[in-house]
Amino acid sequence: MPHETAQRSAHRSWRRVVTALGLTGALLAAAGCASSPQSTTAGSGGGPKGKTVAFVGYGSTNQWAAYFNGVFTKKLVAKGVKVKDLTTMDPGTAVQNFNQAIAEKPDLIVTALLDTTSMAVPIQKAKQAGVPVLVFDGRPDPKVDGDVMQVVSDNVALGTAAAQNIVEGLTAQGKKTGKIFVITGTASSLVTQDRMKGFKAEMASAPQFQVVETQDGNWDPTRSGQIATQLLAKYGCSGIQAAYGMADYMALPIIASAKQAGCPVAGQNGLVVTSSNCFKAGIDAIKAGTLYGTATEDPGTIAEQTADYVLRYFNGENPSKKETVREERVTAKNVDQFAAQCSKA
Structure with a gap:
């Protein structure tokens, strides 16, 4: 029937318009996504159970x-x-x-x-x-x-905080100059490299305090203590004024090594020690006055x-x-x- 045929023809024409509009919208959306950075990631969905x-x-x-x-x-x-x-x-x-x-x-x-x-x-x-x-x-x-x-983690900020602690601690002691050693986490990791980036940038603002040794402690407290013992033997108690152990559990062995070597720690003229990756032992050491400071990243x-x-x-x-x-x-x-x-x- 002509009327029905005309209706079918009209419907087909309308579907073609809708389809064209849909394709145009999809292309525009794709172009928009391509031109802007990806800020979110598509989740897998379905909930966590069984994943x-x-x-x-x-x-x-x-x-x-x-x-x-x-x-x-x-x-x-x-x-x-x-x-x-x-x-x-x-x-x-x-x-x-x-x-x-x-x-x-x-x-x-x-x-x-x-x-x-x-x-x-x-x-x-x-x-x-x-x-x-x-x-x-x-x-x-x-x-x-x-x-x-x-x-x-904001590792650059953690390194910056460590340097601020050292500069603040040495300045409070009235030091005009000072030598520092650093025992890092695993050197091949950007965690460590980013912390050193922040640390060095902040220390550059206090050139009177000089980093004389940086060694890889591989996030190992035993190794950190061994390195600290060697460095304190090399420079002597009067040759090192501050130290940065990249985690509380690396900084506390530095303190122990200094005490064992007969070096004063903290106080008016003792070794200023700082860290990051805060732990209960580090908090206790700050309260006891032996660790100058730390930073979060717990x-x-x-x-x-x-x-x-x-x-x-x-x-x-x-x-x-x-x-x-x-x-x-x-x-x-x-x-x-x-x-x-x-x-x-």
Whole structure:
């Protein structure tokens, strides 16, 4: 019938217009996405229950890692996530474990980067295999920065805080000059490199205080004590006025080594020691007056935020691709404010 034929023809014409408009809108939206930076990451959705996480984090032989790993794993397991422990403190083993994780195709790889450079290729492989990666604590190699999600510490701020503590401590003692040694975390990690970037930049504003030695302590308290003993023997008590151990558990062995060598610590003329990665022992040392200061980056806070990020991702909430944990400097002036936060490990 002509009327029905005309109606069908009109409907077909209208569908063509709608389809064209839809395609135009899609093309415009795609162009808009291509021209603006990606601020969020598409979550997998469906909720966390039954999801698998390959956890290539720091090994629990490290004090900071032991607490982080416990908090992180417990929070995910409670929501039904299956967490495979592939943690280690050996950079080479971390690369092997990461490659193993890719082969097993988990829903997510969560990793720390002991050696930032050596982990770049495995991260690229994960992207090619379609396995999403979340990096925590320290940022990845710049060439794969856009290939991963991140929950990172503000490591530059932590280094800045350490330098401020040293300058403030030496100035309070009336020192006009001073020599400093630094015992770092794993030197191949951007966690360490970023802290040294902040530390050096801040120390440049006080050129009367000079860093004479920087050595890799690999986040190891025993090694930190050994290095401190060697350096104090090399320079003598009068040859070193301050020291930076990159974590509380690295700074306290410096204090112990100084006391064992007969060097005065803190007070009007003693060694000024500072750190980061606050722990209960560090808070107690600040209150006792032997540790001048520390900074946050406590394992509990970042573990909670990292686990929360994973859950938001699995819930399809599209969290921002990068989240930075706020850090604070801690000294005797404000130690009570951070005592609870820093005393969980």
